[in-house]
Amino acid sequence: MSETHAQTVTFVRDTMLPPVAPPVGERGAVKWLRENLFSTPLNIALTVLGVVAIWWLVSSSLPWWLNSVWNASSLGECRQIVAANAGEGATGACWAMIRERWHQFLFGFYPPSQWWRPILAFGLLFGALAPVLFAGQKRSLTVLLGAVLVFLLITLYLAGAPGVPFALAIALVLGMLALAQMQPGRLLWFTLIYPALCFWLLWGGSVWSPIVAMAGFGVLYAVFRLASPMIGLAPAAGVGIVVAVLWWLYAEGPVVSVVQGVLPFALQSINSDQFGGFLLAIVIGVTGIAFSLPIGILLALGRQSDMLIVKTLSVGFIEFIRGVPLITLLFTASLLLQYFLPPGTNFDIILRVIILVTFFAAAYLAEVIRGGLAALPRGQYEAADALGLDYWRAQRLIILPQALKVSIPAIVSTFIGLFKDTTLVAFVGLMDPLKGVTQIVRADINWKGIYWEPYIFVGVIFFVICFGMSRYSMYLERKLKTDHR
Amino acid sequence: MAEAAKMQVSDEVAIQITSMNKWYGQFHVLRDINMTVMKGERIVICGPSGSGKSTLIRCINRLEEHQQGQIVVDGTELTNDLKNIDKVRSEVGMVFQHFNLFPHLTILENLTLAPIWVRKVPKKEAEETAMYFLGKVKIPEQAHKYPGQLSGGQQQRVAIARSLCMKPRIMLFDEPTSALDPEMIKEVLDTMIELAQEGMTMLCVTHEMGFAQAVANRVIFMDQGQIVEQNEPKEFFNNPKSERTKLFLSQILGH
Numbered sequence: 001m002s003e004t005h006a007q008t009v010t011f012v013r014d015t016m017l018p019p020v021a022p023p024v025g026e027r028g029a030v031k032w033l034r035e036n037l038f039s040t041p042l043n044i045a046l047t048v049l050g051v052v053a054i055w056w057l058v059s060s061s062l063p064w065w066l067n068s069v070w071n072a073s074s075l076g077e078c079r080q081i082v083a084a085n086a087g088e089g090a091t092g093a094c095w096a097m098i099r100e101r102w103h104q105f106l107f108g109f110y111p112p113s114q115w116w117r118p119i120l121a122f123g124l125l126f127g128a129l130a131p132v133l134f135a136g137q138k139r140s141l142t143v144l145l146g147a148v149l150v151f152l153l154i155t156l157y158l159a160g161a162p163g164v165p166f167a168l169a170i171a172l173v174l175g176m177l178a179l180a181q182m183q184p185g186r187l188l189w190f191t192l193i194y195p196a197l198c199f200w201l202l203w204g205g206s207v208w209s210p211i212v213a214m215a216g217f218g219v220l221y222a223v224f225r226l227a228s229p230m231i232g233l234a235p236a237a238g239v240g241i242v243v244a245v246l247w248w249l250y251a252e253g254p255v256v257s258v259v260q261g262v263l264p265f266a267l268q269s270i271n272s273d274q275f276g277g278f279l280l281a282i283v284i285g286v287t288g289i290a291f292s293l294p295i296g297i298l299l300a301l302g303r304q305s306d307m308l309i310v311k312t313l314s315v316g317f318i319e320f321i322r323g324v325p326l327i328t329l330l331f332t333a334s335l336l337l338q339y340f341l342p343p344g345t346n347f348d349i350i351l352r353v354i355i356l357v358t359f360f361a362a363a364y365l366a367e368v369i370r371g372g373l374a375a376l377p378r379g380q381y382e383a384a385d386a387l388g389l390d391y392w393r394a395q396r397l398i399i400l401p402q403a404l405k406v407s408i409p410a411i412v413s414t415f416i417g418l419f420k421d422t423t424l425v426a427f428v429g430l431m432d433p434l435k436g437v438t439q440i441v442r443a444d445i446n447w448k449g450i451y452w453e454p455y456i457f458v459g460v461i462f463f464v465i466c467f468g469m470s471r472y473s474m475y476l477e478r479k480l481k482t483d484h485r
Numbered sequence: 486m487a488e489a490a491k492m493q494v495s496d497e498v499a500i501q502i503t504s505m506n507k508w509y510g511q512f513h514v515l516r517d518i519n520m521t522v523m524k525g526e527r528i529v530i531c532g533p534s535g536s537g538k539s540t541l542i543r544c545i546n547r548l549e550e551h552q553q554g555q556i557v558v559d560g561t562e563l564t565n566d567l568k569n570i571d572k573v574r575s576e577v578g579m580v581f582q583h584f585n586l587f588p589h590l591t592i593l594e595n596l597t598l599a600p601i602w603v604r605k606v607p608k609k610e611a612e613e614t615a616m617y618f619l620g621k622v623k624i625p626e627q628a629h630k631y632p633g634q635l636s637g638g639q640q641q642r643v644a645i646a647r648s649l650c651m652k653p654r655i656m657l658f659d660e661p662t663s664a665l666d667p668e669m670i671k672e673v674l675d676t677m678i679e680l681a682q683e684g685m686t687m688l689c690v691t692h693e694m695g696f697a698q699a700v701a702n703r704v705i706f707m708d709q710g711q712i713v714e715q716n717e718p719k720e721f722f723n724n725p726k727s728e729r730t731k732l733f734l735s736q737i738l739g740h
């Protein structure tokens with residue numbers, strides 16, 4: 001270059017060069033192998049070691065997988081079959097146990113005649129999630145609701161669901177499919193009533209309990225609307241909450257029994273101690289996820305607040321919950337909640353666990369979201385202020401959408417952690433799929449001594465669910481990517 | 486300058502600042518500021534870095550709080566009363582050095598957000614207004630893009646249009662062109678000049694002296710948190726009184 005410069009400074013290009021493919025060895029598999037596996041002696045050594053390790057793992061476990069037995073009635077029989085097929089001393093997986101006990105891994109001791117209820121609740125869960133996950137996207141909504149329809153048709157049939165609920169459920173999903181075509185926004189109404197519906201399906205009892213309980217929110221809203229012109233927004237909200245709590249504590253029971261007397265309509269009651277397996281994990285996990293996000297957001301905002309009391313309470317809550325192991329919280333659940341609740345209330349164990357798991361995740365989420373808030377340039381707050389948006393509108397329209405967006409990976413990690421932590425409920429005597437159910441299976445003389453199979457089965461299901469969440473978060477990140485940096 | 490003279494200045498007061506002081510902790514940023522801005526005035530504020538220009542105009546829409554004295558904007562005094570603050574903010578538009586567009590919203594959504602949520606304008610009407618102002622800043626075809634897809638000059642013009650959509654009576658500009666490449670500065674200044682010619686009350690922190698000479702009817706020079714000199718642009722540039730002003734002008738015009 002210096003030479004050309006020395007000769008002449010002026011230069012004009014008269015023919016433009018066409019683009020040319022890179023030379024061989026600089027592209028494709030050859031280049032990749034050379035760069036990634038065999039670039040230096042150390043790299044070559046590591047590659048060889050890696051291949052040997054993989055070979056050793058595969059060759060030692062492959063026979064176990066290949067000799068799997070699906071039909072047997074006990075572990076002893078499994079071993080006999082393996083020995084007969086593959087010779088004395090061979091090992092083999094005994095999936096026959098899963099074949100016989102799969103229902104305990106899924107439902108715990110939920111009565112078989114009622115299995116259709118958790119199945120229906122599970123299918124409808126996706127119907128309720130659809131408008132949240134794929135807001136306004138007709139195609140994704142239709143695909144998801146269609147999948148729910150097929151799933152329910154098959155599984156409800158297999159579970160022997162009674163005709164009337166079967167027909168109602170299918171009609172409901174068909175109605176939602178139709179609504180998704182015309183007014184996808186309206187689907188959110190189903191999301192709102194789903195919690196009550198799900199509660200009723202799972203625990204049974206009078207249909208009026210969840211309806212009257214939901215009416216408590218109606219009472220809250222009505223009081224708020226009536227009182228807010230007179231005493232202002234915040235006091236009206238306070239009064240509304242007080243009245244609603246009174247409604248739940250004192251009015252709900254009598255009202256339910258009166259209405260139930262007039263219009264008796266109930267499902268068989270199922271006790272919390274009959275719940276188990278993935279039914280339990282999903283109930284705790286989904287409820288925890290649904291409630292921890294809004295609580296986490298409020299805590300994160302509270303932590304940044306200028307109001308000293310709000311700030312102190314938020315910081316105290318977050319630091320206390322994060323500083324204590326979840327298991328400690330679970331053990332002391334009843335004790336802790338006694339402090340906050342009127343004496344004499346006897347809390348259902350699952351509800352207790354859900355509340356604590358929710359708090360636990362909310363504290364972590366609050367910190368994650370605080371990170372997202374801190375990542376926003378101050379100019380965003382200033383622009384929102386300068387346009388005259390008040391605090392809540394600025395948060396809702398400008399700040400949170402951006403802060404939550406940058407926190408998506410961390411939020412989903414917290415959710416995945418929460419879902420896997422649901423197995424810890426084994427420590428308070430609940431039948432989680434990993435420890436609780438496995439122990440019960442092993443207590444059976446037929447399956448005593450079985451080790452890997454239940455863990456692999458449970459692990460695979462956990463993996464599928466968590467992997468699904470992770471993929472969804474990546475999809476969401478891509479969809480929301482608008483900054484084009 | 487002939488043009489500047491043509492533009493109307495009414496005798497109605499838009500902003501009145503009396504004996505205003507502000508501190509950041511122990512640091513006295515603004516010292517005894519007195520200033521009256523009439524409706525329709527175009528005021529350029531200049532001064533060395535750190536002299537408190539940004540702080541001054543940010544006090545006018547209460548992005549910063551002052552500790553002493555009085556600021557009255559369009560008849561509303563700025564106090565801790567949130568109602569007054571919201572009222573002033575919805576009447577005063579502000580354009581920032583770094584645009585501060587909302588990156589998660591399209592250009593059209595950026596423009597309609599405040600009218601819809603603060604002014605309660607129906608969505609359709611807000612969109613029509615937004616398209617009108619996008620046309621005025623000459624980028625209507627970008628309405629459905631995101632801010633990150635626009636050039637700096639285009640983003641700044643969107644930011645101006647976003648403020649205009651709130652139909653403000655007063656516009657504040659804080660160094661609107663200093664984050665831009667030279668070829669984009671002109672497109673933003675042209676937009677601002679047009680706005681000035683329509684009689685908008687404008688307070689503009691800028692070092693674009695050409696702009697000051699073309700449209701300003703007053704130039705204010707600040708140093709160390711104080712107003713050191715103010716005058717008509719012609720006098721200010723040709724015949725500065727204070728030594729500090731002379732030094733400052735020689736530095737920015739000198740090269």
Ligand SMILES: Nc1ncnc2c1ncn2[C@@H]1O[C@H](COP(=O)(O)OP(=O)(O)OP(=O)(O)O)[C@@H](O)[C@H]1O
Nearest residue numbers: 509512514532533534535536537538539540541660
């Ligand atoms: N939030 C703050 N806390 C403490 N000091 C501040 C803060 N913001 C600004 N200052 C100080 O106040 C003084 C005035 O700042 P200001 O931003 O108003 O200057 P400016 O005239 O706009 O300067 P520039 O031309 O660099 O933008 C500076 O010395 C700055 O360091």
Ligand SMILES: [Mg+2]
Nearest residue numbers: 538539540660
């Ligand atoms: Mg500044």
